[in-house]
Amino acid sequence: MRGLGLCRILIEAGIDAPLSKWPPIAQVGKTIAARRRFFRSQEHVDSIPIICDGWAAVAEFLPNGRRQILSFLLPGELLSSSTLFESCVDHDVEALTPICYRLFDRAGLWERLVTDPKALSSFVNDCAEEKHRLDELVLDLGRRKAHQRIARLILELMDRLARRSAVREPTFNFPLRQSQIADATGVTAAYVNQVLKGFRGKRLIKLEKRSLTVLDVARLRRLIDE
């Protein structure tokens, strides 16, 4: 099992520690409302956000307006480890809930990596984990049916949340809109609705008031690759 990576190394004091406990390369935190695009890495940027609280989504747009969500960011996650040193990526980061985040200084992070093998090692691990997740997403989009992708998304989010909170609840807070699920899984919002209806009908999940319960983890998991 893998730890929480570079972030964990950087902030021994915990994600919601006061700024004084953060390394000097961390800047003061900001709070913003849900639904706001709070970061766009288009031109030269010299700092990278880390999510302290709330959910965010990293998305890319097609010229024709269609959108693909590349990943969700949960509390304690750094934006895209492997693009840490790309000055120019065309990804938007959008708050899905009210968000609190801090910024890390890029140059400082690099300095740290070069001089601290433990940090470097964590960083490399983060890259690998991120790549692994992306590989899985490609597999999903290329070779699985819509309902399987959605099942996987649900289970993956549950896993990631569980890893953080250390409790494995089949019920958890689920702020995603159907249109966001759609953009993450490469289908239409209308069709996400159909699929969720199907899941509810088969008593696989319960979803109401932004709270999701996976009623039958095993069956949902089995569904993914049948």
Place this chain on the structure above:
Amino acid sequence: MRGLGLCRILIEAGIDAPLSKWPPIAQVGKTIAARRRFFRSQEHVDSIPIICDGWAAVAEFLPNGRRQILSFLLPGELLSSSTLFESCVDHDVEALTPICYRLFDRAGLWERLVTDPKALSSFVNDCAEEKHRLDELVLDLGRRKAHQRIARLILELMDRLARRSAVREPTFNFPLRQSQIADATGVTAAYVNQVLKGFRGKRLIKLEKRSLTVLDVARLRRLIDE
């Protein structure tokens, strides 16, 4: 514009130099026939292949037998920079043509990265580039039509080959089978055939005898996002 990355740093003498010109962490090369799976990174592996000659594909399988090609490897490319330090990835690497490759010692590579900031920098760049390609693939599979994905694949391969040979020919060697195009773009082999027929009909490409000519680069490119 980005260089050829870590590989370039490691092998100043050029990809087809005799072994004596290679760094000590490179092992002797091997040659294998097309169609062979020559590397499977399943359990602990202590070396990573670099392609000296030929094309290869990195693929992942679903339990139900379906396959997704995650990337193609062209001459001079290292297998998956960002998984360089993952001992366990479930990807197969398959030769698409007769292949010549060498192996790099993993521990040695790591040593080099920690001590040589220039190598580290190249490595980070490679990770970023690889992630960028993967992001694009996700965008493709999630939000583009089959013919657009195939157009993009063709153009991307043309670009990558051109970057290597420094000549920008609209005609190049194209060893991919339709079934491989299918597994890379998330469609069916039968449908790939339809799409290619369409491209030929519209005089966008010429494809015969493993040789591909892009007749109208601009129009093919425009097609991708319309």
Place this chain on the structure above:
DNA sequence: CGTAAAATTGAGCTGTCTCAATCAATGTGG
């Protein structure tokens, strides 16, 4: 409490798949 955003539903429609058959090309052993 009114308004905007999300969810739900339905009626077509189309891109892509499945399966199967045929044809072409490539390789192999004799």
Place this chain on the structure above:
DNA sequence: CCACATTGATTGAGACAGCTCAATTTTACG
């Protein structure tokens, strides 16, 4: 160098997953 065997390409008919668009209801929010 031929005859067969295998693999890949091409094509067609039918099926269905998932899309579009639009209408309606529900939920969230200032």
